[in-house]
Amino acid sequence: RLKREGSAILAEETGKSIDFVMVVLDFGNSFSFGGDSSLPSAYLEVKNVRSLPPSVTAALSGRxxxxLEDELSMSAQRIYLEFQESERHLWGWDGKTFA
Incomplete structure (x- = not known):
């Protein structure tokens, strides 16, 4: 459900087709947040080809x-999100760039 719902949220909030949304989950890392590794934590990266205005990043952060709170019982206070914008020529797919 995390991948499916995460993909849907990203597509809806960014206005992209879900066909171009990729979600990668890696549960193999150990996290320490605020010096405490006893509680679950997460680091999310959202990378986008084009701009991510404040209204979009705020909506993505909340949703x-x-x-993660609903599916993993993880407190939002233990989740960091990093948003990155990229120019079209810096992303490749299907043997070409998006430029």
Whole structure:
């Protein structure tokens, strides 16, 4: 459900087709947040080809944290999200770039 719902949230909030949304989950890392590794924590990266205005990053932060709270019982206070914008020529797919 995390991948499916996460993909849907990203597509909806960014206005992208879900066909171009990728979600990678890696549960193999150990996290320490605020010096405490006894509680679950997460680090999310959201990378986008084009801009991510403040209204979009705020909506994504709220909805993705809510998803992790619901699915993993993880406090939003233990989740960091990093948003990155990229120019079209810096992303490749299907043997070409998006430029």
């Amino acid at each position: 993705l944290c809510e998803l």
